[in-house]
Amino acid sequence: MNNTTQLISSNSYHMIDVIEPMQVKLNINYNPYHFKFDELFQMAARKNKKRSFLFVSKVLGKHLPISPAKGLATGLLLAESYLKDVEGKKLSSSSPFVDVLKNKQSKFSDTAFIGDQYSPIIIGFAETATALGQAFFQAFKNADYFHTTREDLLNVESIIHFEEEHSHATSHRCYIDANLLQNSREIILVDDEMTTGKTARNIITSLHDKFPRKHYTIVSILDWRNETNKNAFIELEEALDITIRHISLLAGEVEVDGNPVIKEEESVDFYRPSTEMNEIYIEKELPMLFASKYYPTTNQKSPFNTVPYIAESGRFGLDSKVNVLLNSKAEKVATFLDQKRKGKHILCIGTGEFMYLPMKIASLMEGSVKYQSTTRSPIHVHNKPSYGARFGMTFPSPEVEEVVNYIYNIPPETYDEVFIFFERLVDEQVLSKFLQQLKIPSIQVVFLKGVR
Template identity: 45%
Template sequence: MNTHMSTFLNKTITYKILDGLTVKLAIQDNPYQLSLEDLFEMAARINKKRSFLFVSKVLGKHIPISPQKGLHIGALLAARYLEVVKGVTPEQLPLLMSQFKKNQFPQNISPFVAENIEPLIIGFAETATALGHAFFDAFQKAEYVHTTREFLHDVEPSITFEEEHSHATSHRAYLKSPWFERPNEIILVDDEMTTGKTTINIIRSIHEKFPRKSYTIVSILDWRSKEHVEQFQALESDLGITIHSVSLIKGTIDVEGSVKEEDFHEEPIYKRLQVVQQITSIPVLMPSAMYMNGSVNSPYTRYTGRFGITADEQKEALQWLKNIGRMLKEYRSGSKTLVLGSGEFMYMPMRIAANMGANVYYQSTTRSPIYPADRCHYGVRNRFSFLNPENSSVQYYAYNIMENQYDDLFLFFEKEIQWEHLQPKLDQLKRTNITDIKVVYLSEKEGVPKWIRY
């Protein structure tokens, strides 16, 4: 039985996002008495399918965070999973809650979900790749994979499904079939659910090829309406399965109005500022996966979760990432540092950043286009747009990096980047006035750092 008091219950909170767009939230369950202001801000999406976005303060995507916070929220979700699905309150829960509310995060959290619980955990790209991995961190014996929008030539994905409201709808999971063929519970991790259509799509896709009895959906925020919940109940009946739902905040959402696109314009094309960037290219030794894609003859990295990772392999990965973080700490040149991941490549840079010393902040680039507005309590204050250096057919963005906010910047990539593909991103970043930039990429071969003046 849940013994925690809930706050904000039956209270409607109104967010006037931008002129003409209002979102009202009715909170139904908040078991850990979390402050909504600690979890997200709101912003307007450039997306005709969905006009709003919960801009997370705990994921390390659009808003810079302490990397330890991004890892901590995964552990908090794992504790809630134990309570809701297994009927067990972990002894670590009071401390986890206290640390989160005080914004005091430990360097490491030992796995506390017992070995007899052996699920296959799936994180959703791109926003929840690190969240799913951080949730997986709490398990003593589990397997993890994240979905991807990457297309691998000559490799057949295990499953495919659609995220209908997204700007990039197609998801794939590249995982060896034996992992899916085991009848273990599957846990699906996302940062938030509004309708749950994406989750229904992936459950149907999995169940068609790899049927089982039990699924669990885990999210920080769950805004499904009564009708949406009934769709899950109908799916349970249709497939003869059980679907558990776990979240830190449960409520409903009501959207009024819309954003008038003609009232907004792309940010002006900034003339190149007279900022001289000192670029250090740092190859970091890391075991590779057996998959390759892209114009550079460089393989993907083994431990990202894109191709699956076990709890034992995770122990190996954590040691690699700790050592890399300590090594890169020596390259810091100031007192305040930003580490910037790339797209789906979120968890490993976050883990590395957590080992780079004090006053290090983390966030990642994204495919998601959002209206910027320099307003108090609005989720996106500024925007940087550029072609993805790893795939020039994809537009990428970075948000909320203010001028003169950081002393140095570490740009992380899973694979080596061709210099000419990186230049547009570097040009945009001149607006931050950060002159000391390290470009870190993971490599199966040892290399020597190179210094470039740009």
Template identity: 40%
Template sequence: MKRKTSQACLKKKYTYNILDNLELDIYIKDNIYEIPLDKLFAMAARKNKKRSFLFVSKVLGKHIPVNPFVPLIAGAALAARYMQIVHNENSKKIKEIINALVEESNINEVCDDMYKNPFKLSEPCIFIGFAETATALGQSMYSYFSNSGAYIHTTRELISNLKSIINFEEEHSHATSHRFYSIDPNILESKNTVILVDDEITTGKTALNIIEAIQKKYPRKKYVVVSLLDWRSDEDIQKFREKEEKLNISIETVSLLSGNIKEKGKISKKNKFNKMDNIDIKINCNIKYINLSEFFKNLITLSSKDSLGYENDSPYLLETGRFGIKEINKEYIESKTKIIGNYLGEMRSGNKTLCLGTGEFIYIPMKIASYMGEGISYHSTTRSPIYPYDKIDYGVKNIFKFESPDDPSIINYIYNIPYRYYDDMYIFFERGIKKERLKSLLEILKKLGIPNIFIVTCSGKIN
């Protein structure tokens, strides 16, 4: 991918040749920590009528395999930036946090220190992470505060016998509807500040949609929208000001990097993209099933219904945040994921291990992976369809698609797994699932050249 840099209108300009004739100009307005762009993201072309490109994050642990501590320290960086902008507090720790994010220097120790010595909020807040990409980012940021209030993430799941408190749309997404379930029906009743966490703001419409939905039923005075990247145009920023006036509220924004973007050109449909899911080569691999139910005791006994009408009655984990968690739950999460990480780490057969979260289930597997030893890479499956292409600096080198075990009508994807690179793979599911629903996924996993594959369920088993 060719990238040019120039200075224009006091904004630093970067031009990315993404694929074919598709180009993107990026004008940087604010990069206070001087984080190199290529440490935060790579570019890729995606299959979406509303936006043909994607910022493929290098710090989320979603599409690109990363050290599991990287997404955790990204949450700490957002927490530090939040304290700077919202509370005008400049932490002495910010330099080591950014060094850990960029260079991965002492990253384990910095994460541990931040967890033991979190930022203290003057009053509790309600943190909300957006599904599916930012569920872990939101929880990671939340974990680095004391007096933090509650954390909950939106979901695309349809929960039986529990009413969604609010509903809203993510207009540019391939899966647009968000739901908001909570075991505490009063989670939004307070007047506390709501902190919305996403990996990226492009127009801000999703944030404005949820703000309007909350404000309609649970009015309050203040919202903060937090993201790694903020690409809103001047027109988009003005819409935030208009929403503030209309609803008589305050909306602050926090990001590590902000600027404007301009798309040019398009992708040729004649392009031959890299596909690996149709490779017939398979190696013998050992597939083992692990049930971690004995480790998790805080279960949410609710069932879900997929688009085919199948009802899954395996309990959910409280600790994911899908139904809300509070500060009291943090120590339990820390202790349990450490015990499980040590337990699973003992099963490793080599030095290179891949841990995969699934869909919205990202944070708990990431925390477990962080305790499994050296040589761990982490990312997760996704609904996002992206064009793969094997060239330098391009964000998605290969693609593997399969039917989601949670809902076979939905196609899921795994990206960026080199053939025969890993010794072991652990793929984590929150809940038990039918074995027959794993068939499509297992066919893909057998083509990766990984000798040992562990299918891990945290609540319920494969049956």
């Protein structure tokens, strides 16, 4: 991939060759922390007629393996940016969170630093921003958090419903107590990036229809809205008589030329066969550590799954006091898993929406640990330097078999052990279709709820 960069006044212009003849032109016009764009993302081509390109984040822990500290620090840096914006203070690049993202340090305090006077309701977008939203929430001493979900729970009504129109999995649901929203508190929406902002406008419209209030904030790592998109938010503010604050780490405009012409690359099996697979049941090893939420689900190919969810996932709502306790629970799991590990180079994998707690646990494990997650996003795999999806695997979701899942960028012979985290027990036969592709010498599958 060839990247060309031209600096003109305060803006930076970049031309990125994604996959020939597809090019992405970036005009970065807001960069308060002086990030190089390739410190935050790479580009890839999506298998999606609605949007052909994807910003593959290097700090999110989704499609690319990262130091888990980076994912947590990204949420905290966005929270720090929010606080300074609210207080009218100038942003500064002298932040420990910035240093983590720029690989200058790896340690930082994750103690909440936003005071009790700020009491927002924070909503993370599934599936990509569930961990980012909860990492952002970590900074608040007096807030509530929940994330939207793709899960379809039996006999439970979603209190709000909206669409992410460019996504492959478009429907968002919210399974929380409606009393949480029966107030005038500020709502903060957290997503990894905005291109048009249409998803954010959809959820604000849906929320405001049932739970009106005056103040909203949209937080994202990247903000690529053009003037037309920004004007749509101004029109929404005027129509609903609300204010919408925008917080991001990097902003500008994006233009795409051409569609990718994909040549099927010959598949080469670089991988060694796995030598060991093991299942770890946290409910058995650390009894009563996580609270349960009993919501059965079903899908077209499997019977009811009656194993409970964990209450602390964020799907059903969390307050700041519970979040402090969650940190100590994650530390207990990390300590236990360190006793079980056999390898030196470890990959921890979150699954679907279940991202934050695996990331937090991974950050507390000893030694060389990377973190990423499975995804529903189909991306063209292209093994070229600087491309955002160089390796890829496709498999049925162990949780909902008819849903196709993917995982990207696990290079051959990089890890000698992997820990795969599931919120609850999944079908063993469907799971095996994923595990057989990993070909990592030691595979540890960690279930927080359920025992075989």
